[in-house]
Amino acid sequence: MAMVIGIDMMGGDFAPLETVKGVELYLSGHNIPARLLLVGDEAQLTPLLKKHKIPMNHVDVVHAPQTIGMFEHPTKALKEKPDSSISTGFKLLASNKIDAFISAGNTGAMLVGTLFSIKAMEGVIRPAISTIIPKMNGGTSLLLDVGLNADCKPEQLNQFAIMGSVYARLVLGIRKPRVGLMNVGEEEGKGNILMQGTYPLLKENKHIHFVGNVEGRDVLMDKADVMVCDGFTGNIILKMAESLFEIYQQSSVKDPYFERFNFENYGGTPVLGVPKPVIIGHGISEAKAFMNMLHLAQMMIEKSVIKKMKEELQ
């Protein structure tokens, strides 16, 4: 059975033009096993799809006349706009019409929609979102959670470590991902109550390759491939890293390392710990980012990332 990926054509600052161009890029590739369900306003989409010569044997348009704005209140918007592209996408996902859902629209609505429609994977306390952090040595590491869970328990961080490891292995291609606990100080016993409680769990966890604590100074260095923390800490690190690119752009210098802090390069970030891939893009996503998100969804399905996570979490 062919995989079907749903994409919110109205989500993001440059939609629907850039989403259509992203679909065009994706479908021009060699390996396109996926059928796409394009969710959005037909009146706006039809002429664009024609103009960009999208091969209609690969796609279906699902009409969704409403759009949730970037600054609308997530829960309220989802309730008041049942025919929005995001609401429609989650209905398709929950009823198994699509195998993955992508949007660069309202992040809050995407998160709330995920949690309310397909919910957390069985056994997962709470899903998490991750980010790619460019490392000094040219590699990348995965940081999670970066915002879904401001307050966490040690058991949650232990699950993040497993989910992050599976993702790093299957999607980032890191054979034996080193897991580090984001902390202050190097030794066991250091840190706040959360990290003191988490350390022994990670140490005992047979599903991961735990390498101990990592500190603030290690975030950009090559010390761990997966860095685990609560969503409060992770979000502050992520946003500080994002601001480095802004600072870099304003400065007169050119440096390939700081160039890699352009988070547009990374397409989108998946919600981890849910039974189907949900990928959330930056509001500023352009064609290439949408293409990357489609490839990411395809890869997550092809490599059975979620099935593997489920196994490892048991």
Add this chain to the structure above:
Amino acid sequence: MAMVIGIDMMGGDFAPLETVKGVELYLSGHNIPARLLLVGDEAQLTPLLKKHKIPMNHVDVVHAPQTIGMFEHPTKALKEKPDSSISTGFKLLASNKIDAFISAGNTGAMLVGTLFSIKAMEGVIRPAISTIIPKMNGGTSLLLDVGLNADCKPEQLNQFAIMGSVYARLVLGIRKPRVGLMNVGEEEGKGNILMQGTYPLLKENKHIHFVGNVEGRDVLMDKADVMVCDGFTGNIILKMAESLFEIYQQSSVKDPYFERFNFENYGGTPVLGVPKPVIIGHGISEAKAFMNMLHLAQMMIEKSVIKKMKEELQ
């Protein structure tokens, strides 16, 4: 009555040569109201003081034959080495022989020594340590706590806000310091339980100029002059900022902004919330850093920083 500043001559990677040179620099200035008590091993100090022509009418040497190493266990070392320069310094401070104490030695021993000898100021739940963060626009902001309190209560953060404001006003010369709460999201109600509990306290606090939440992306920007958080979050931010200088040094580019992340420039950081100035320097401190620490101690005494904090905390 003249002020007396005590300095650990044996503390830091380049002691006692660089501490002696720092004293020399300080005493060569125009405004030297302070008498210095030089705490350390007389046998090592006497020839150096002679060689650097330290004017002995301005200084006294207090013999301390033992030295606490940079990697010794703080509590154990303080107990086992009562005649170390750090132990001796705190005895002098507790018995009012000196008005301030400076060391670039074992940070942990300095913190433990502070808490056990002079203790927290009356009414202060727990002292804090702060760091200077260089801002993109050329200014500086103060971040606290950066490590003394991994877990905090809202009432502590409220006190950090007051202590930070007084310090920013009197020492950094910022007329009306804007206080920001380190958080995720801009609006009230965002964040983890700690920050949700802290926001209303800061909002009601008449002693500070609260400007709301600041996020990870604002740390290096000009949004607040005093940024308040728990010591876990602050330590991760500090160490990540410190690593920027390391990355910068390894890169081929020259940029005056990243140059300012050289934390050696800032001398030392005071422990805030204790009844007398205690200033802790980086282990890598050289002469200029020691001179800056002596000036900082002098300034804190001259401007009655601690008295002002006490008033504002009531």
